Amino acid sequence: MWLWDRGTLQISGGFWLLTAWFVLANGVDLLAVVLAAAGTHELGHYLALRACGAGISRVRISVFGAVMETAGGPLSYRRELVTVLAGPAANLLCALAMVVAGGERWSIPVGANLVLCSFNLLPIRPLDGGRTLELLVSWAAGPAAGEWAARCVGGCTALALAAGIVFLMHCSGGSLWLLPAVIGLLGTAAGEIVGNSDFLGA
Structure with missing residues (x-):
């Protein structure tokens, strides 16, 4: 939004x-x-x-x-x-x-x-690392391969980071100051899975 x-x-x-x-x-x-x-x-x-x-x-x-x-x-x-x-x-x-x-x-x-x-x-779109990954694979193997690589790597990385942050929040006694990052990463992961990088309009 x-x-x-x-x-x-x-x-x-x-x-x-x-x-x-x-x-x-x-x-x-x-x-x-x-x-x-x-x-x-x-x-x-x-x-x-x-x-x-x-x-x-x-x-x-x-x-x-x-x-x-x-x-x-x-x-x-x-x-x-x-x-x-x-x-x-x-x-x-x-x-x-x-x-x-x-x-x-x-x-x-x-x-x-x-x-x-x-x-x-980080290899997550729309971050520079995610865009770099997409461009390099597209340059080497074509745009379809670049999109597939960016979605797979970006989605998995976002999920892994979200899980890691949740674990960190748990270890820090339930502190919620990293909660926005978790929400953003989960939204990004969901967007890559459904093929819409603006899934949550974040």
Whole structure:
């Protein structure tokens, strides 16, 4: 469900709920750090898209981050891989720059960038890792094989992560602060199984 839709920008209800949940659990200061890391990530995607000659027709923001829809025709597999991996690369480079420049005083922003980089490389669509898997298999064996691989690997990974988080919640005494992640992962797994990656409109 898109609770904010202004044509070129769509923000899902799940994003607003996750943001509110995060603030309640961690405070506004840490949210600002995470949003800065997310902005760095999306800037990497944007600059790579522009370098490849693609325009942006729409930005969709959900619990899994932002998805930029391109204008001006499809990119080649090679160029699309570059644009997809540019986001995690931007986070990694930013983290390395802060380590070199500031050391321990930048530890929280460094951690936020590294976590965001690692999270986005999970082989789950619409994350960058899931899209990378789909593109690589499609390039090697065709679009049908790429879709099949992304659905199978993404669905199984999402289910495994959801189970792991539930176990972690149990071990931590029933803490519910990771519950939104479980709901999002289960929705993603169900979407891949039924062939609809926007199953819950997260």
